[in-house]
Amino acid sequence: MSTTDETVKLPPVPGGPAPHAPVAASRSASLEARDISAWFGDHKVLDRVSLSMPAQRVTALIGPSGCGKSTFLRILNRMHELIGTASLAGQVLLDGEDIYDRGRRITQARREIGMVFQKPNPFPAMSIYDNVLAGLKMNGVRAGRNERDDLVEECLTKAGLWREVADRLRQPGGALSGGQQQRLCIARSLAVRPRVLLMDEPCSALDPTSTRRIEQTIGELSDEVTIVIVTHNMQQAARVSHSCAFFLAEQGTPGVIVEHGPTDAMFNSPTDERTSDYVNGRFG
Numbered sequence: 001m002s003t004t005d006e007t008v009k010l011p012p013v014p015g016g017p018a019p020h021a022p023v024a025a026s027r028s029a030s031l032e033a034r035d036i037s038a039w040f041g042d043h044k045v046l047d048r049v050s051l052s053m054p055a056q057r058v059t060a061l062i063g064p065s066g067c068g069k070s071t072f073l074r075i076l077n078r079m080h081e082l083i084g085t086a087s088l089a090g091q092v093l094l095d096g097e098d099i100y101d102r103g104r105r106i107t108q109a110r111r112e113i114g115m116v117f118q119k120p121n122p123f124p125a126m127s128i129y130d131n132v133l134a135g136l137k138m139n140g141v142r143a144g145r146n147e148r149d150d151l152v153e154e155c156l157t158k159a160g161l162w163r164e165v166a167d168r169l170r171q172p173g174g175a176l177s178g179g180q181q182q183r184l185c186i187a188r189s190l191a192v193r194p195r196v197l198l199m200d201e202p203c204s205a206l207d208p209t210s211t212r213r214i215e216q217t218i219g220e221l222s223d224e225v226t227i228v229i230v231t232h233n234m235q236q237a238a239r240v241s242h243s244c245a246f247f248l249a250e251q252g253t254p255g256v257i258v259e260h261g262p263t264d265a266m267f268n269s270p271t272d273e274r275t276s277d278y279v280n281g282r283f284g
């Protein structure tokens with residue numbers, strides 16, 4: 001950790017006060033996928049999937065195993081292209097600008113569109129404090145001591161973890177419980193001021209109490225950052241999301257979105273029988 005005290009240019013916190021700065025407007029951005037197709041080698045796994053994910057809203061991606069939800073999520077922040085055999089077609093617009101435009105840097109997309117994974121992945125030997133700031137260092141952002149302290153408190157507060165760890169910030173991240181580690185990972189994602197947060201089954205490794213705590217955190221964050229969450233838990237999708245997209249890959253065909261819309265309608269009056277069967281637990 002650098003000990004420099006130079007002035008830093010941290011981007012404003014989405015929807016909240018930047019350290020020592022006036023209150024900033026929300027940086028939450030809309031995300032729109034247009035005609036996304038995806039392949040691993042010559043195996044096509046998504047076929048012309050389009051979906052609008054509005055700013056300041058939680059969109060849940062639901063559907064049976066293997067229908068392409070995680071692949072779609074990884075395409076939304078250019079992680080898909082890390083896989084050697086992977087290719088894709090289509091556009092992903094962040095507030096109208098294609099993150100795959102040739103002039104745009106991959107690191108910019110990953111910074112603006114953060115990701116929280118299924119299994120909490122803090123740096124186990126690194127302190128809680130340094131874990132929060134880890135992404136900042138990777139992005140080459142330098143911060144003075146006061147800014148760092150403020151940012152750590154602010155991100156841990158937003159992630160719903162501050163009160164539990166305020167008196168042990170120098171302890172290793174790996175010493176926290178699974179649910180606390182996942183909230184630490186959320187705090188780490190927030191520290192780089194993402195405009196969108198992607199979550200790939202963020203509660204699947206957690207107990208019910210920790211799950212509810214993460215769901216509460218998602219609710220608190222959604223004003224400030226657009227959230228897209230993959231979940232197999234229908235109750236969770238119903239609790240946390242404003243809208244849902246139901247993915248399906250039938251009989252070896254690539255994944256498509258069968259139906260999407262407001263969560264309430266998707267659960268209570270779906271238009272497609274397959275959606276009704278899935279959300280009511282009749283398959284998948």
Ligand SMILES: Nc1ncnc2c1ncn2[C@@H]1O[C@H](COP(=O)(O)OP(=O)(O)OP(=O)(O)O)[C@@H](O)[C@H]1O
Binds near residue numbers: 045083
């Ligand atoms: N790295 C990879 N290499 C080759 N094929 C892959 C890879 N990752 C995923 N696939 C294939 O792509 C398809 C979609 O997988 P994906 O993980 O996106 O589905 P999913 O809906 O997220 O599944 P789950 O709910 O089980 O996580 C599957 O057929 C899967 O086997």
